[in-house]
Amino acid sequence: MRVHVTGLGVTAPNGLGVEAYWDAVLEGRTGIGELTRFDASALPARLAGQVLDFAAEEHVPNRLLPQTDVSTRFALAAAEWALADAKVDPAALTDYDMGVVTSTASGGFEFTHREFQKLWSRGPRYVSVYESFAWFYAVNTGQISIRHGMRGPSSALVAEQAGGLDAIGHARRTARRGTPLVLTGGVDSAFDPWGWLAHVSSGRVSTGTDPGRAYLPFDTGARGYVPGEGGAVLVLEQAEAARARGAHRVHGEIAGYASTFDPPPGSPRPPGLRRAAELALADAGLTAADVDVVFADAAGVPALDRAEADAITAVFGPRGVPVTAPKSLTGRLLAGGGPLDVVTALLSVRDGVIPATAGTTDVPDDYRLDLVHGSPRGAAVTTALVLARGRWGFNSAVVVTAVPD
Amino acid sequence: MRTMTIDDLRTILVSCAGEEESADPRADISDVPFDDLGYDSLALMETGARIERDFGISLPDEVVAELRTPRALLDLINENLAGAR
Numbered sequence: 445m446r447v448h449v450t451g452l453g454v455t456a457p458n459g460l461g462v463e464a465y466w467d468a469v470l471e472g473r474t475g476i477g478e479l480t481r482f483d484a485s486a487l488p489a490r491l492a493g494q495v496l497d498f499a500a501e502e503h504v505p506n507r508l509l510p511q512t513d514v515s516t517r518f519a520l521a522a523a524e525w526a527l528a529d530a531k532v533d534p535a536a537l538t539d540y541d542m543g544v545v546t547s548t549a550s551g552g553f554e555f556t557h558r559e560f561q562k563l564w565s566r567g568p569r570y571v572s573v574y575e576s577f578a579w580f581y582a583v584n585t586g587q588i589s590i591r592h593g594m595r596g597p598s599s600a601l602v603a604e605q606a607g608g609l610d611a612i613g614h615a616r617r618t619a620r621r622g623t624p625l626v627l628t629g630g631v632d633s634a635f636d637p638w639g640w641l642a643h644v645s646s647g648r649v650s651t652g653t654d655p656g657r658a659y660l661p662f663d664t665g666a667r668g669y670v671p672g673e674g675g676a677v678l679v680l681e682q683a684e685a686a687r688a689r690g691a692h693r694v695h696g697e698i699a700g701y702a703s704t705f706d707p708p709p710g711s712p713r714p715p716g717l718r719r720a721a722e723l724a725l726a727d728a729g730l731t732a733a734d735v736d737v738v739f740a741d742a743a744g745v746p747a748l749d750r751a752e753a754d755a756i757t758a759v760f761g762p763r764g765v766p767v768t769a770p771k772s773l774t775g776r777l778l779a780g781g782g783p784l785d786v787v788t789a790l791l792s793v794r795d796g797v798i799p800a801t802a803g804t805t806d807v808p809d810d811y812r813l814d815l816v817h818g819s820p821r822g823a824a825v826t827t828a829l830v831l832a833r834g835r836w837g838f839n840s841a842v843v844v845t846a847v848p849d
Numbered sequence: 850m851r852t853m854t855i856d857d858l859r860t861i862l863v864s865c866a867g868e869e870e871s872a873d874p875r876a877d878i879s880d881v882p883f884d885d886l887g888y889d890s891l892a893l894m895e896t897g898a899r900i901e902r903d904f905g906i907s908l909p910d911e912v913v914a915e916l917r918t919p920r921a922l923l924d925l926i927n928e929n930l931a932g933a934r
Contacts, residue, residue: 506869507868508867510864511867572903573891573894575896
């Protein structure tokens, strides 16, 4: 059974809404800047991809404001925009025919930080009852499900930066098992002091101070990544169900998905990214020669960039496929990163253009990558491969393809 | 003796649990069921906890959870405030 994407919703550091985000990507406008959520002046890493123009009270029902973390507010807004893009009115559909599958790597970090501060400074009676679920990995799935009356099979997946692609893969599986419509995607935000230190303690966060040069995936000057916030939500529908309801537009098909897990550190076995890419292509019934562009995980850490370059060249041959990482304009969004890349891939299909990896100028020759950088590249795109890696061994890959009118 | 008014209670409810966009700020909500106002059991727990802290009274969760309208909650609060004099 084919599963089509009929709606997109984006909350990204460089654009709210699909078109604002896409314009920013093609124009190379960055969402990375000085972290302003708290005083980070004494910390070694101070750049972040922040969503600064999001007024929660404009996008989230007043009733939900006291009980939601900023990340959940992004998820609710993106879900609503994706439904609007698909012209789906959930109230007009059967509640058990709609599911929700989302991913978040952090949960409601900022909300929880605030409540924990109350706990230790004033006592348990001061902790909000809403902390009971506002922190929780499944909270975005739950809030979206309640808000739109979607009672079909729903779940939440967690796999650091790879989790967002896992959610999309599982949403496709959910549709194939009989649920006509599934909302899916991922968001993250952890820019309170505690959440920020959780990023920094990974040892992979860039200490660069120039927003245009701090996160340079696949560059000789790569020195780590910049954390970002936000993400994307997509409406997936069984192709037949979308046709039957008269869906006015199909953005593309989720044609393949796979995930793998790395062997333990020190093992002689290779990392699992290559296998994830190969399995996703096989799942789509395609070969490497069919792929027009790869949206890379793009860790921005030299050893990890090299490992990804090796995986890509093993599948596609040296300089065998255009590779890009527009996430250098947003930072790494953890669970939001994969779904945002899938949206970007679908827009590449729509407009026949591969966006550039911003900032990166000098790619080591021995990476043997055809990295799109400098400016976008016009190209007919009918098939795109999206890769994501999560810390502690997660690898996921999604294949999207064009759907002819 | 301190007493709480329905306006005071409404302010606390909105601060703890928000309110529906369709709510009329001038309407008297005293006898409108919490369900119709969009307040679930968690909203009442959050509100009860806030009032307990701010007014130094005790509002057991299991008692508050059984109340159906703002008037019933207000009566419970004011009985407690009278008792705590």
